[in-house]
Amino acid sequence: MKIFHAPRSRSLRVLWAAEELGAPYETAAASFARPDPEFLEANPAGTLPAMVDGDVVMTESVAIMQYLGAKHGPTPLVVEPGDPRYPDYLQFMMFGEASLAAPLNAVVGTKFMAPEDQKDNFTVNIIKRSFHRRLPLVERQLKRGDYMAGNEFTLADISVGYALGLADMLELGDVAEPIKAYAQRLTSRPAYQRAVAVA
Numbered sequence: 001m002k003i004f005h006a007p008r009s010r011s012l013r014v015l016w017a018a019e020e021l022g023a024p025y026e027t028a029a030a031s032f033a034r035p036d037p038e039f040l041e042a043n044p045a046g047t048l049p050a051m052v053d054g055d056v057v058m059t060e061s062v063a064i065m066q067y068l069g070a071k072h073g074p075t076p077l078v079v080e081p082g083d084p085r086y087p088d089y090l091q092f093m094m095f096g097e098a099s100l101a102a103p104l105n106a107v108v109g110t111k112f113m114a115p116e117d118q119k120d121n122f123t124v125n126i127i128k129r130s131f132h133r134r135l136p137l138v139e140r141q142l143k144r145g146d147y148m149a150g151n152e153f154t155l156a157d158i159s160v161g162y163a164l165g166l167a168d169m170l171e172l173g174d175v176a177e178p179i180k181a182y183a184q185r186l187t188s189r190p191a192y193q194r195a196v197a198v199a
């Protein structure tokens with residue numbers, strides 16, 4: 001399996017999941033600013049990640065994690081339908097990208113590419129506020145267990161954990177103590193440490 005990767009991009013989710021699952025992979029350095037032909041063939045949209053596994057080509061980080069979980073399972077990292085934790089697992093798997101990380105792309109673009117006098121703008125400020133308004137859902141979940149789907153770490157935590165790390169990198173502001181402690185639990189995992197060290 002080849003993963004097109006750039007440090008700190010959403011391909012980190014895929015590397016992290018692969019490390020947790022013990023799934024073998026190789027990486028190819030990729031840039032969405034200057035995509036090379038091999039990367040564009042795997043993902044004509046030029047977004048990261050892209051994953052090629054034989055005839056399988058996928059480009060959505062959360063979907064790739066689920067593909068890996070199914071391929072390398074059964075594993076406690078995946079919660080199956082029928083398990084009482086399944087609705088939370090499903091919800092936070094999606095929430096991490098759709099509600100938390102996806103809107104932050106506009107913040108990333110503005111922070112790194114906007115002219116100085118356009119960095120502080122109405123849209124970006126709304127997105128930052130709305131990120132913080134969504135965090136109470138994470139906080140409520142942490143009152144129910146140590147992770148998003150109960151007391152065991154699952155792939156849903158990689159989905160949410162990546163978004164929390166992205167917000168931190170963008171200096172979006174302080175989060176509540178339980179969320180800080182949760183993020184710390186996630187980033188201290190050996191599999192995360194191995195994934196984040198990949199260049």
Ligand SMILES: N[C@@H](CCC(=O)N[C@@H](CS)C(=O)NCC(=O)O)C(=O)O
Nearest residue numbers: 009010032047048049059060061062
């Ligand atoms: N929903 C996609 C989002 C992919 C995405 O936006 N990736 C970023 C890097 S973290 C990117 O390639 N941005 C450049 C662009 O949108 O052109 C996923 O979760 O994989």
